[in-house]
Amino acid sequence: LVRSVSKRFELEPTHEAGALHHLNETYFDRISAMEFAVLYDDGKDPRGFLEADVVLLGISRTSKTPISLFLANRNIKVANLPLVPQAHIPDELYQVDPKKIIGLTNDPKVLNNIRRERMIAYGLNPDTTYSDMDAIKKELAFAKALYRKLGCYVINVANRSIEETATLIMEHLGLDHY
Secondary structure, three states: OHHHHHHHHOOOOOOOOOOOOOOOHHHHHHHHHHHHHHHOHHHOOOOHHHHOOEEEEEOOOOOHHHHHHHHHOOOOOEEEEEOOOOOOOOHHHHHOOHHHEEEEEOOHHHHHHHHHHHHHHOOOOOOOHHHOHHHHHHHHHHHHHHHHHHOOEEEEOOOOOHHHHHHHHHHHHOOOOO
16 A cells, blocks of 8 residues: 555655654643643532633533633643532632633523423433522522632633634633644
């Protein structure tokens, strides 16, 4: 095959293993960003907020993890924190530049549908506190109050693709990591 291609295009092979797939600094930065996103997913270690290029906040089903991984694939270090009204907000979050914090929100009806479908997919009763409209509205109000307190940029992810939301985040941060 190499001989045929070489003859057809009148080129000599380099005889260098892996020449087609050079591992450069950009590749290793991407891998590092992916590892960072996994390590600091779901608020596992709040110290990551201080090292992150961006910190995503949102209640359940606002696409924090998929957006984190999409951005990480663009060499952006992302940490994310799920917001639960009863849970403590880590002190580290208040030390992050508000410009680097993105609050994700969603429409109550959209969240209700997503959460009900998720429960059904797991073979569980869809009518739980998790999918209760009043509970969802309280979660959203909690998130909105926190976003206001932090002074962060807020994006409603309802009817937006992961890519669209990620693009809005990159534009807000002035990043063009493509």
